[in-house]
Amino acid sequence: MAGEAPELSAQKAFPVSWDQFHRDCRALTWRLNEVGPFHAVIAITRGGLVPAAIVARELGVRVIDTVCIASYDHTKQGDLQVLKGVSEAAMKLGGGTGKGLLIVDDLVDTGKTGKLVREMLPDAHFATVYAKPKGRPLVDTFITEVSQDTWIFFPWDTALSYHPPLRDGAA
Ligand SMILES: O=P(O)(O)OC[C@H]1O[C@H](OP(=O)(O)OP(=O)(O)O)[C@H](O)[C@@H]1O
Ligand code: HPA
Numbered sequence: 001m002a003g004e005a006p007e008l009s010a011q012k013a014f015p016v017s018w019d020q021f022h023r024d025c026r027a028l029t030w031r032l033n034e035v036g037p038f039h040a041v042i043a044i045t046r047g048g049l050v051p052a053a054i055v056a057r058e059l060g061v062r063v064i065d066t067v068c069i070a071s072y073d074h075t076k077q078g079d080l081q082v083l084k085g086v087s088e089a090a091m092k093l094g095g096g097t098g099k100g101l102l103i104v105d106d107l108v109d110t111g112k113t114g115k116l117v118r119e120m121l122p123d124a125h126f127a128t129v130y131a132k133p134k135g136r137p138l139v140d141t142f143i144t145e146v147s148q149d150t151w152i153f154f155p156w157d158t159a160l161s162y163h164p165p166l167r168d169g170a171a
């Protein structure tokens, strides 16, 4: 496609629909239900907000906080920027180390974001919906692993569009 980033076309694509994402979040919650209860859910923004809402709903957790981190500009990772840390109230609930807190993100890729959050809350439980091999050791619970050269396309980042037939060269 004209204008497409070369690193995008070189990678395998793993598109996720809203339905599939909801199902995967519910599957994640089944596993987390065995580990909890949790005092609060900490969503890593922005991608963690969507699974955090679903997981918190299923687990009956009403206290939700955010850690706001930015790193990727589309598919290129830059330096991590912590725009907002854990609130004082959530810190208190986690006894200062994160015990009994559930950190939720959409995925771990290189694990840089996860590592940073784990340093903030070393005793928290870290859950993601998807994991790539490099980040996987940082996660306590996840649902689906994809290869490192796969790019996951989330439903909030995508829209329905025309796709050319395979015989015309479509991948
Ligand atoms: O394991 P890593 O290599 O650190 O990558 C994983 C992180 O990257 C993405 O967030 P991003 O920084 O793009 O921000 P966003 O959630 O606002 O999209 C994703 O949501 C994870 O938080
Ligand atoms: O595979 C990915 N998909 C979407 N966002 C991401 N941020 C890091 N890796 C990914």
Ligand SMILES: [Mg+2]
Pocket (backbone or CB within 6 Å): 044, 045, 046, 047, 048, 105
């Ligand atoms: Mg993120």
